[in-house]
Amino acid sequence: MIQWIGQFNPIQQALMATMFTWGVTALGASLVFFFKTINKIVLNGMLGFAAGVMIAASFWSLLAPAIDMAEELGQIPFATVAIGFLIGGAFLYAVDKVLPHLHLGLSTADAEGIKTNWQRSVLLVLAITLHNIPEGLAVGVAFGAVASGLGTSATLAGAVALAIGIGLQNFPEGAAVSIPLRREGFSRRKAFLYGQASGIVEPIAGVIGAYTVVKMQHLLPYALAFAAGAMIYVVVEELIPEAQREVGGSKTDIATIGCMIGFTVMMVLDVALG
Template identity: 50%
Template sequence: MDEMVVLLIPLLGTTLGAAMVFFMKDNINAKIEKTLLGFAAGVMIAASVWSLLIPAIDMSKEQGRIAWLPAAVGFMLGILFLLFIDSIVPHLHLDSDKPEGVKSKFSKTTMMMFAVTIHNIPEGMAVGITYAGAIMGHSKLSFTAAVALSIGIAIQNFPEGAIISMPLKGQGMSKMRAFKCGFLSGVVEPIGAFITILLTSKIIVILPYLLAFAAGAMIYVVMEELIPESQSGEHTNIGTIGAAIGFVLMMVLDVALG
């Protein structure tokens, strides 16, 4: 499979999800939305552990380092990086009317787009770093592992694309414009993945740190956005079940294909 195809798989998931705006008349049912948010959280948690943190620890052992150190340091740096981005970029979550980040005069739609972009940054990094490791021939990162991670993220991007485009249509935006917003929210992933590949190939020695960094950034999104949104209001057990299904699916993909 060509490199660019692997990097574009997650964007395909977002695009197909955003396209649901053309086929669904009403907004997504609240219970279904909670299930999908929980599912996305489960996929990202499993990807962080099996596709990123475990390979980072194994690499450190092979390099004769303290096994847990690069994983711990990289993970916390990823958390802090997303915390920093979250605090300075003006953005607005779909279920909120109160903007976060620095004050700005951006429109509500623009700030919603920024929120999703922040969310997608670590996913693109994760795919890029995993693929870069495979290119360099590292024993703990294979091409099939990169493909498995891309497929897993694409699967959880499908409902996210719909969760973005459907509410925008519900607020009066045209179907085409809502679809474009959903599509554009996922463009950052292949761009981020490609940039990460370029940087990682130049600095092989810090690959374990970068893997853990991506894991930390993904977990930040899970804890800051996905879990709170899936557990708000009634029927929180639905979000929990969705998370369990997403976790198992991503774990199976990584173990079976990695």
């Protein structure tokens, strides 16, 4: 499979990889056709798993290659990575404050971002779409990094491993969107459509990320660190707090175990394949 993917240019590779991650989101969202509700404990475990995957991917697939490439480009590695990482977090912070969105379980009055009269369903989907921007960007930048030929950390197998890892955590994420929407009164078809739509931003962000680093190679270490910072922001700001929300008592250990498993799965994927 790696050899087959290698026949395409980085932008095409990024598009195919993020179409895969979007497809897995849709697959997870399709669970709404079989279940009307999802146990909160199970949901917390899913969110914890997603957080673990994103934390592991941020280091092994993004920050480690960024440090390696910054050295080859004659940059100051710790400064380059620190700047890119913080800018990535700042970008997500700004989007979070500007883009209207609403987290599941809250009333429309609790919507964040600029105040609008948009429908509740749109605000709910936009909240999950925020999570997928850095994920798509990370995959795109990873494939663009391979084409640069810089460093030894960025490999095609490693980029594929990242796409697989993001795809794995997108499956429970898709279910975590569509099933709660069904519980809120949406039809199964509408809940599925909204659930899978939350992942449509990944191919867009992936192509933009790959194109940017291919055309401006000197920005590559910054871009890798940027994607890592954006993902860590999502993990700390959204996934972990939601996953640690108690359910009739102290059940936060389920989310913690899910995070540990997700981290291990992504680590194994990256080290074994990359």
